[in-house]
Amino acid sequence: MVDILVIGSGGAGLSAALAAKQEGASVLVVGKSYPTTSQTSMAQGGMNAALGNAGEDHIASHIADTVKSAHGICDENMVRKMCADGPEVIRWLEQLGVPFSRLDNNKVGISSVAQRQMGGASAKRACYAQDYTGLKILHTLYDTCLKEEIDFLEEHYLLNLITEEGTIKGATFLDIRSGELVQIDAKSVVVATGGFGALYHGYTTNAYGSTGDGIAAVLRAGGAVSDMEFIQFHPTALKHSSLLISEAARGEGGYLLNSDGERFVDEIKPRDIVARAIFEQFEAGQEVFLDVRHLGEAKLMELLPQEVELCRLHEGVDPVTELIPIKPVAHYTMGGIDVDDALEVNGIKGCFAAGECSNAKIHGANRLGGNSLLEITAFGKFAGQNARKHAMFASSKTAPDTQLKKDQAHIEAIYSRECSANFYESREKLGKLFYDHVGIVRDNDRLNTALEEVIGMQVALSTMGIADPSKAHNQNLVEFLEFSNALLLAPTVISSAIARDESRGAHFKRGFETEDDARFKKHIVLQWNSEEMQP
Amino acid sequence: MKIKILRSQTSTHQEYTLPNEETTLLKALTHIKASQDPTLTFSAGCRASVCGTCAVRVNGREELSCAYKVQEGDIIEPLQYHPVLRDLKVDKQPSKKTLSISTAWLHSFKQAAQNHADEKRSERQTDCILCDSCYSACPVFAVNPDFLGPFALTRAYRYSVDKREEDVKGIIDNIQSNGVWDCTLCGECTAVCPKGIDPKMDITMLRSTSVQQGYEDPSFSQMSFGTPDFSGGFGFDPNGGF
Numbered sequence: 001m002v003d004i005l006v007i008g009s010g011g012a013g014l015s016a017a018l019a020a021k022q023e024g025a026s027v028l029v030v031g032k033s034y035p036t037t038s039q040t041s042m043a044q045g046g047m048n049a050a051l052g053n054a055g056e057d058h059i060a061s062h063i064a065d066t067v068k069s070a071h072g073i074c075d076e077n078m079v080r081k082m083c084a085d086g087p088e089v090i091r092w093l094e095q096l097g098v099p100f101s102r103l104d105n106n107k108v109g110i111s112s113v114a115q116r117q118m119g120g121a122s123a124k125r126a127c128y129a130q131d132y133t134g135l136k137i138l139h140t141l142y143d144t145c146l147k148e149e150i151d152f153l154e155e156h157y158l159l160n161l162i163t164e165e166g167t168i169k170g171a172t173f174l175d176i177r178s179g180e181l182v183q184i185d186a187k188s189v190v191v192a193t194g195g196f197g198a199l200y201h202g203y204t205t206n207a208y209g210s211t212g213d214g215i216a217a218v219l220r221a222g223g224a225v226s227d228m229e230f231i232q233f234h235p236t237a238l239k240h241s242s243l244l245i246s247e248a249a250r251g252e253g254g255y256l257l258n259s260d261g262e263r264f265v266d267e268i269k270p271r272d273i274v275a276r277a278i279f280e281q282f283e284a285g286q287e288v289f290l291d292v293r294h295l296g297e298a299k300l301m302e303l304l305p306q307e308v309e310l311c312r313l314h315e316g317v318d319p320v321t322e323l324i325p326i327k328p329v330a331h332y333t334m335g336g337i338d339v340d341d342a343l344e345v346n347g348i349k350g351c352f353a354a355g356e357c358s359n360a361k362i363h364g365a366n367r368l369g370g371n372s373l374l375e376i377t378a379f380g381k382f383a384g385q386n387a388r389k390h391a392m393f394a395s396s397k398t399a400p401d402t403q404l405k406k407d408q409a410h411i412e413a414i415y416s417r418e419c420s421a422n423f424y425e426s427r428e429k430l431g432k433l434f435y436d437h438v439g440i441v442r443d444n445d446r447l448n449t450a451l452e453e454v455i456g457m458q459v460a461l462s463t464m465g466i467a468d469p470s471k472a473h474n475q476n477l478v479e480f481l482e483f484s485n486a487l488l489l490a491p492t493v494i495s496s497a498i499a500r501d502e503s504r505g506a507h508f509k510r511g512f513e514t515e516d517d518a519r520f521k522k523h524i525v526l527q528w529n530s531e532e533m534q535p
Numbered sequence: 536m537k538i539k540i541l542r543s544q545t546s547t548h549q550e551y552t553l554p555n556e557e558t559t560l561l562k563a564l565t566h567i568k569a570s571q572d573p574t575l576t577f578s579a580g581c582r583a584s585v586c587g588t589c590a591v592r593v594n595g596r597e598e599l600s601c602a603y604k605v606q607e608g609d610i611i612e613p614l615q616y617h618p619v620l621r622d623l624k625v626d627k628q629p630s631k632k633t634l635s636i637s638t639a640w641l642h643s644f645k646q647a648a649q650n651h652a653d654e655k656r657s658e659r660q661t662d663c664i665l666c667d668s669c670y671s672a673c674p675v676f677a678v679n680p681d682f683l684g685p686f687a688l689t690r691a692y693r694y695s696v697d698k699r700e701e702d703v704k705g706i707i708d709n710i711q712s713n714g715v716w717d718c719t720l721c722g723e724c725t726a727v728c729p730k731g732i733d734p735k736m737d738i739t740m741l742r743s744t745s746v747q748q749g750y751e752d753p754s755f756s757q758m759s760f761g762t763p764d765f766s767g768g769f770g771f772d773p774n775g776g777f
Contacts, residue, residue, distance in 0.1 A: 033578075034627055036665050037586040097641035097697055099661045102654040112649050129661070135585055136661050143640040143690070146631065154628065177620065207581040243583045310583060313602055314559075424569035467573040473621035476573045 001398055002028045003391040004384070005186035007158050007171060007214060010038030011134065011373065012355025013192035014141040015380025016387065017150050020190075023388045030153040030173060030184065032209065032478070035142050039194050039207050039356070040376065043134025044246035044306065046116055046126025047373035049086030053103060054115040057123035059083050066371060069120045069270050070364020071505040072521050073227070078341060078360050082371075085378040090127055093377065098140045100129050117251040118369035120270035126370035131246050131306045134373060156182070157478055158193065158213050159410075161221040161351065162403045168351040169399035171217070172407045176478060179471035181411065183404045187394035188350045188387035191218060191337060192380065195356035197231075199486045199493070200330035201431030205237050205244035209482065214357045216485035218337045219492075223347040224527040226359050227335030228489070229496035230506050232367050233440050234331030235274040236290050241314040242329045245307050247271070247369040249292055252303055257323065258286040272366045272506045275328035279440045282327075289323035296320075328440055332356065332372065334363040334506065335496075338525055343383045347527060350390045354383035361523070365505020414480065419465035426457055426464065427483050430490065438494055443510040447498045454490045461487060496524045538563065538605060540575065541612040543622050548610060560611065561589055561600035564623075577623035584729060587664035590614055590671070591623050597668035597727040614671035616680070627667055633683045637714070639690035642705040647698035660693035660737060662730040669724035669734055681713045685724035685734035688715060692737040695744060707741070707748045715741045716753050 004020045006013045009031035017027045029035070050062040062083040067074060087110070094100070094110050101114040115124045129136040145152075156173040162183065163169060170185040196212025197204040204210070219225055235256070236245040250256070250267040256274070258264055258281050265277035278288045292300060297320045300308050304319075311319045337353040338346045339360055345351040354360075355376040362375055437450035461484065468476035502516035503509050515521075536555050539548040551567050558566075564577050580586035582601045589600040592612045617625035669685035676682055688710060695706045715738050724734040742752070 033580065033588065034665075037580045037588045039581075041586045041664070042581050042583060094699070095641075095644045097644070097694060097699060099654065099657050099693075099697070102649045102651050104650045106648060106650070108648045109646050114654075130658065132585070132662060135664065139661070139663070139665070143634070143694075146635050147638070147640040152631065207586060208579055241582070306585070313584075422569070424573075428569075470574065470621075473576055473624060475576050475578075475624075476568070 001185040001187065001396055002026050003186070004028070004188050004190060004387045005030065005170060005184055006190045006192060006384075007031075008038070008192035008194060008355070008357070009035035009152065010192060010194060010355065011040035011138050011141060011376035012380035012383070013190065014138070014145055015377045016190045016192060016354055016384030018141065018144060018148060019381040019384030020388045021148050021150055023385060025388045025391055028151045028153060028184065028186070029145070030156045030158070032155065032157045032176070032213070034154050035145070035152060036139055038138065039210055040138040041135045042205070042207065042244065043373050044131040044244065045118060045248040045251070046128035046133050046370045047090070047137070047377070048118070048121070048125045048368070048370035049090045049127055049374065050083065050123070050125060051087055051090065051110060051113060051115060051127065052123070053105070053111060053113055054124035057125055059086065061122050062086065062125060065120060065122050066362065066368055069366050069368045069505070070362075071366060071515065072364065072517065073361070073504070073523060074364035075341070075361035078362055082362055082375060082378050086374055089374065089378045089381070093137060093140065096140050096144045098129065098137055100127055116248055117268065119247050119250065119268045119274065120368045121370070126251075128248070131248055131304050137373060137377070157481065158217055159407045160403055161189065161217050161348065162399045163221050163348055164399055166222070166347065167349040172404050174411065174478070174481070177473060179474060181404055181408050183401055185398040187391035187396065188352065190383045190387050191345070191351065191353040191357055192355045192383070193357045195333035195336065196486060196489050197330045197333055198482070199430065199490060200434045201427050203242055203431055203435035204330040205234055205242060206330070211482040211486045212333070212357070212489045213482065213485050214353070215336050216488045218345055218348065218351070218353070219488065219528055221348055222528065223345045223351065224338035224525050225336060225492055226338040226523045226525040227361075227496075228492045228526065229500055229524065230334035230365050231330055231438070231493070232271055232332040232334060232506050233275040233328040235271055235278055235328045236326045237329040237331075238310065238315045239325035239327050243310050243314055244331070245290060245310070245324065245326065246304065249290060249304055249307060252299070253295055254290055254292040257289045257291050260286070270366055270368065272508070275440050276508060278326075278328050288326055290326050291323050292319050293321060330435070332367055334365065334367055335359050342386045343379060344386065350394055352383040352387045354379045365507060411477075414465055414477065415469070417465035419463070419467055421460055421464045423464040423480055423483050426460070430454070430457065430487065434490070438497060441508050441510060442497055444498060447494055451491060451494045451498065454487070454494060458487055492526050496526070499524055536605065536607050538609045538611060540623070543619050553605065558605055559601055560591070560593065560598070560603040560605050563605050564600060576621040585664055587666035590666040590668045590729075592671065597671050599666060599668075599729045602729060614667055616670055616673070616676035617667065625667070630665055630667060630670070630686070633687040634690065636709065637683050637687040637691045638706060638709040639687055639694060641694050641697065641700055642702040644699055645701040649698055653698055656696045657693040659730075659732055660689050663689060663732055664730060666729060668727045668729060672723040672727040674721060674723060675717055675719060679713065679717060682717050683710060683714045685738070688718070688741060689732060689734045689737045692741050695741065703744065704748050707745050707750070710741060711745065711750055715745055
C-alpha cells in the first residue's frame with residue numbers, strides 16, 4: 001500500500017508528488033498518458049506572483065485583483081493563501097531550474113525574473129518563459145521527479161475511487177496497455193486530473209483528454225462538486241482550429257478589431273468581458289480579428305514565437321503582416337471538485353484535489369490569466385503536504401476488491417454490448433450543443449433544451465459502445481469512457497446554469513443581466529446520494 | 536485523397552480515403568477513427584505541437600501529426616527504434632530511462648544573477664516537448680540501443696549551461712558512457728526536430744565541456760600514435776600526409 005496515490009501527472013500532480021516525497025511519504029503518480037503530455041504544457045502566458053520586478057506590485061494588489069475578478073464568490077482566505085504563496089513558489093521553481101525569461105537588471109535570483117501584463121491585473125505580474133511557460137515549468141517538474149526517483153505508472157486510466165465509510169482507500173484503473181483492471185491501495189489520494197473543457201469538443205482550447213475523469217469519479221464516490229456553471233471562454237482562439245492565442249498577445253499590446261477595422265473593447269479587461277464583447281460583435285454580423293502587426297516581427301518572435309507558428313500553420317495567416325481571425329472558445333473550468341480549506345474533498349476523507357479539477361474557490365466566477373499555473377504549483381504542493389498528514393494516521397488495512405469487481409463487470413458489459421450508435425458523433429454533437437446553448441451568453445430556454453438533449457444522450461449511451469474488440473491498447477474504449485464522463489458532468493453544468501438566474505463573471509444570462517447578491521452570492525454545490533446513482 | 540497507414544496486426548499498409556480538403560494528419564486520423572475504422576490506434580493530445588504525443592513518420596520522415604498537412608499518397612508509420620504497441624502507438628517509456636541515466640536535471644542549485652542573454656543560453660533547448668522524433672531519426676539506435684540519445688543529451692546540456700548549476704561535472708560524468716561520444720554528429724535529429732532544436736550542436740558543446748572536465752574521446756584514446764598500427768583500424772598515421 002502506497003502512502004500517497006497521485007492521480008494525474010500534470011503540474012498539480014507533479015507538485016503534489018514532489019511535496020509529499022519531500023516530507024518522506026511513499027508516492028505513486030498514475031496518469032492516463034505520460035507526465036509531460038498534460039494540459040499544463042499548453043499554458044502559455046505566465047504565472048502570477050507579486051514580485052514587483054517590472055514596476056511596483058504587492059501581494060495585497062494580487063489578492064484584490066483576484067477577488068475582484070471572482071465577482072464575490074471566491075473564498076478570500078484561499079485567495080490570500082495562494083497569492084501570498086506566489087513569491088515562495090517562484091523561488092521553489094527557480095531552485096528546480098525553471099528557465100524563466102529574464103530582465104537585464106543585474107539582480108540575483110528571482111528578482112531578475114521577467115514579468116508581463118495580463119488581463120485584469122493591476123501590475124505586470126505574470127512570470128513567464130517566452131510563451132511556453134506551462135511547458136517549461138512542467139518539464140522542469142518532471143526532471144525533478146526523475147531526480148527524486150518518484151514512481152510513475154503511465155497509461156492507467158482512472159475508473160473509480162475506492163471508499164469505505166466515507167474514507168478513501170485507493171482507486172481502480174484500466175491498464176490501457178494490457179486491458180487489465182487494477183486496484184491501487186493508498187492511505188491518501190490526490191486527484192489532479194484536470195478540467196472538463198473537452199466537453200466543448202471542437203470548441204475548446206483544451207486537449208482531447210480534458211474530460212473531467214477525476215471530477216466524475218469523485219461524484220460517483222459520493223464527493224461534491226461546485227461552481228460547475230462557471231466556464232471560462234478565452235477570447236482569442238484561432239477561428240478554424242480553436243487553438244489558443246495567449247492573452248499575452250493582448251497584454252503586450254495587441255488589438256481586437258472587427259470587420260470594419262474598429263477596436264470595440266479594452267483588450268486587457270478580464271476574459272469574461274472581452275469574450276462577451278466579441279460575442280456581441282458576432283451577433284451584429286461582424287468578424288473579429290487579433291491585430292499584432294504593429295508589434296513588429298522582432299518583438300513577436302521574441303515574445304510570442306509559438307503563437308506566430310500556430311497562426312501560420314493552422315490559420316494560414318502570418319501575424320507579422322496579417323490580421324488573425326479569432327473566436328472565443330471554452331478554455332478553463334472554474335468549478336470542479338468541492339474541497340475545504342485543506343483541499344480535502346467534501347464527502348471523501350483523505351482524498352484531496354488540486355489544480356483545474358478542484359474548486360478551491362480561488363477563481364470564483366472568472367479566473368484571471370496567470371492564476372492557474374500558480375494554483376497548480378502552490379496548491380499542488382499544499383495538497384501533497386496535507387495528503388501526507390492524513391496518510392500518517394490512516395489505516396493501512398486494504399479495501400476488498402468489491403469496486404474492482406464492479407468495474408470489471410462494467411467494462412465487460414461495454415465489450416459485449418450491441419453497439420447501434422456511434423459515440424464519436426454524439427461527442428461532436430455534445431460539443432456543439434454546449435458551445436451554442438451553454439456558451440458565452442446563455443438563456444433559460446436554450447439551457448433547458450440542452451438539458452433535454454443531454455438527458456436524451458445519457459439514455460442513448462446504453463446503445464452506444466465500442467467497435468474495437470481488442471483488449472490491449474484499446475483507445476476506442478478509453479475514448480468511450482472519457483465521453484461517458486463528459487456526459488455525466490454535462491447536466492451538472494447545465495442544471496447549475498439554469499438555477500443561477502443572474503449574471504456573474506463568466507456566467508451571463510439574458511433576462512438576468514446583473515448580479516443578484518441577495519439570492520446568488522453563493523456556490524451551487526451538487527452531490528449524489530451515493531447508493532442510488534452507481535453506473 | 537488516399538493515404539496508407541501501417542497496421543501492426545497485419546504488418547501491412549492499409550489504405551484510407553479522406554475528403555479532399557486541407558487537413559492536418561491528426562484531424563485525418565481522428566476522422567478515420569470516428570467514422571471509418573475505430574480499431575486504428577494512435578496517440579494524440581493538445582493539437583498544438585506542445586504535448587509531444589503525436590509524432591509519427593510520414594514517408595519516412597518524423598512529423599507531429601497535429602502539425603503536418605496531409606498530402607495525397609502519404610505513407611504513415613510509427614516512430615522507429617521504439618517498441619510498437621499498436622499501429623502508430625509506440626512505447627515511450629524508454630525516454631524515462633534515458634533521462635534518468637543522463638541525470639538531466641539541476642544537480643545542485645546555487646543562487647545566480649541571470650539576465651536576458653542567460654535566458655537565451657537554453658531557450659531553444661527548453662522548448663523540447665519529448666516527442667521522441669529525434670530518437671526515431673537517430674541512426675545510432677540501430678547499432679546501440681543503449682545510446683542516451685539526442686533529447687536526453689540536449690536536456691543534460693540545458694542544465695549544464697544553467698548558471699544556477701553548481702555541479703556541472705555531476706552532469707558531465709553521467710553522459711560519457713553511451714553518451715556524447717557515441718553520437719556520429721550526422722545531424723538527423725536536428726533535421727527532424729519540430730521545435731527547431733539542434734541536439735547535434737548541443738552534443739558537440741557537451742563534448743567540449745567533457746574535455747574541459749578531463750574526459751577524452753574514447754575512440755581517440757584508442758588510436759595509436761607514433762608506432763605502426765597493425766590493427767587495420769582508423770589509427771592516426773603521422774606520415775599519412777594531410
